[in-house]
Amino acid sequence: SQTIHQWPATLVQPVGSPLSLECTVEGTSNPNLYWYRQAAGRGLQLLFYSIGIDQISSEVPQNLSASRPQDRQFILSSKKLLLSDSGFYLCAWSRQGNYGYTFGSGTRLTVV
């Protein structure tokens, strides 16, 4: 069966510090991978998606970047965090086509 791992679960970082959130998927190959952000009281905003290694599409220009160094690894990064980067970050995967996402358990990021 397929599983998705996302870490860390919570993170408190000072403004201006770097960020690295990691997401890995097991039990499948060539998944579509996604990073979403959920701000307090708001819906899910798609940040990045990837259909293959080193194939990253950005949905919203901002202070973040994403990389996919391996088929089942998706990393969300920032060189310098802003207060507005605080939120709940969710990684998800899907098979090719619209079969529905499977989400990770999320990372609560607080920038102070």
Added chain:
Amino acid sequence: AQSVTQPDIHITVSEGASLELRCNYSYGATPYLFWYVQSPGQGLQLLLKYFSGDTLVQGIKGFEAEFKRSQSSFNLRKPSVHWSDAAEYFCAVGAGTYKYIFGTGTRLKVLA
């Protein structure tokens, strides 16, 4: 442009009462439609999905949803709500091969 609207931000029902959460979408082609549930601080779990065929779909935890093309709606229902159903519910539409559009969510509160 594609969009998903969940008109109810908060809904409160008594335990044992019936539930209907509304979802309206805007999409040019035949949509792929989903309902997800999110418990506090957790990732999202797929409740059910509609791709084609029977417009009444059954999901997990006793939920069902009905696709009504004429009304561009995909409302979620449950005949008898349990206290454990208290969570946030998201409707989503598959907006192309790789991307999904989520509604802003409906937070359900269940009274004992």
